[in-house]
Amino acid sequence: MNAPARHESYVLDDGEKAVEVIEDTKIPxxxxxxxVKQDHTLGNMLRAQLLAMPQVLFAGYKVPHPLHPYFIIKIQTDGTVTPQKILEQACTKLIGTMSSLETKFKREFSYKDVEGTAGGVTAATGEDPYGTTGGAWGRGGDYLDII
Structure with a gap:
């Protein structure tokens, strides 16, 4: 009822900036x-990546209100690099990690085709590596078939 239209949660308006940097005058x-237009998904990944970097002393984020589509991330570094630069590096590393994950995911499913599997069961041995056929389900279907 009070929630904004769905597209307003992820489409930037004309002239709206995706990132705003506010220098902290009290903390060096x-x-x-x-x-803007992001949520916990990106916030948590960025925070975790930043904390894994040795130049970062503090990294935390918060979503001020669930109906406002933005989050605030606070970063403090050891002074060898600026918070903006370390955020760029963290984003670059995250993009590389996601790309690697996508490659591994596609490779695993291409193995399924190469190994001659049918419906999750290996044709040569008749074994199901994921345990989705027979067993406790009894019918050999997917676990969603019981609903």
């Missing part, structure tokens, strides 16, 4: 960054 080498 720190910044507060507002990332």
């Amino acid at each position: 080498n720190a910044a507060t960054i507002k990332i």
Whole structure:
């Protein structure tokens, strides 16, 4: 009822900036960054990636309100690099990680075709590596078939 239209949650308006950087005047080498039209998914991944980097002293994020489609991330570094630069590096590493995950995911499913599987059961041995046929389900169908 009070929720905005779905497209307003992820499409930037004309002239709207995706990222706003606010320098922190009270804490050295720190910044507060507002990332618009994103949610916990990106916020948590960025926070985890930032905390894995040795130059980062603090990284945390919050979503101020569920109906407002943005999150705020606060970053403090050791001074060898700026918070903006370390955020760019974290984003680059995340893109590389996601690309690697996609490649591995596609490779695993291409093995399924190469190994001659049919419906999840290996044709040569008759074994199901995921346990989705027979067994406790009894009918040999997918687990969603019991609903």
